[in-house]
Amino acid sequence: MKGFTKPLILIFVTLFLDQVLKFWIKLNMTLGQEFHLIKDRAIIHFTENNGMAFGLELGGETGKLILSLFRIIAILGIAYGLFYMIRNKFHRGLILNVALIFAGAMGNIIDSAFYGVIFSESTWYERAHLFPPGGGYSSFLHGKVVDMFYFPIISGNLPTWLPIWGGQDFTFFRPVFNLADTAISVGVILILIGQKRYFKEEVAETSHIDSEIVEE
Template identity: 70%
Template sequence: MKGYTKPLLLISLVLLVDQLSKFWVKLNMTIGQDFNIIGNKFLIHFIENNGMAYGMEFGGEFGKLFLTLFRIIAVGGIGYGLYYMVKNKYHRGFILNVALIFAGALGNIIDSTFYGVIFSESTFYEKASLFPTGGGYASLFHGKVVDMLYFPLIEGNFPDWFPVWGGEHFLFFRPVFNIADSAISVGVFLILIFQKRYFKEERVEKESINSEVLED
């Protein structure tokens, strides 16, 4: 288990926070309901989506099934890659970043795969219930992903002289997302920022091993 402890703990923590937040929102809020956390700059805003991260869509029932199955295959690949990286002693920071991506992807797969079966439908007027008597709102693999983190930091209108969007309304940051989306984004961002450090140390280590082999 040496080398696996920290990645497994990180994955477990992300999944726990992600699923607890989604369960709470599903059972305590109606679609479109808001809770202000920091004024009107950070809100818990409940929406659901049929598609990808940050509310993007991938249309139709077939599209939904395809996306969920694709996610499962992708997460399986990421999981194997994570196992390979730990086994071959890749940079610890890189491994933890991949663990974040894995946890985030798995968190949204849980929604897509099981939420339609275990929850009743959330509406603008009614909260969902867990394990409803009449069954869930959708079949296996057709659940909706729960989003709730909303940061409308800057709102206003573009100046009239601004190219293309002059005079139009703008809002930053518009997407509503969840903990799983955040884990994926943070993992990818850190890999991009520190990739030279991660792979430089790896090259140095391999060169050291190769030189030892040649000397022997």
């Protein structure tokens, strides 16, 4: 288990916080309800989406199923890659960032796979119920992903001289997202920032092995 402890702790803590927050949102808020944390710049806004991170979607029930299956395949691939990196002693920072990405992906697939089965429908006028007598609002792999973080930090109108979008309203940051999305984004960004440091050791090790082969 040496080398697995910290990545597993990070995965379980991220998943736990993600699911606790989503459960609270589902059971205590109606769809569209929101709480303003910092005026109109930091908002807890309950919404659900049928698709990808940050509210992007792949249309229809078939698209939803395809996306869920793709997520499962991607999670299995990430899990294998994480296991491989730990066993082969890759850079610790890279391993933890991949663990963060895995936890985020796993957090959203839990919503897609199980929320439709265990929750009743969230509506604009009624909160969801856990394990409703009549069954959930959907079937396995057809659940909706719960989103809640909304940070419209900058809003205004685009300059009229801009082509196509000139004069239109804009908001940054418009998408509503969740903790799982944040984990994925942070993991990817940190890998991009630290890629030279993370992969330097692997390049050096490969060069060392190649030089030994040439000498033989």
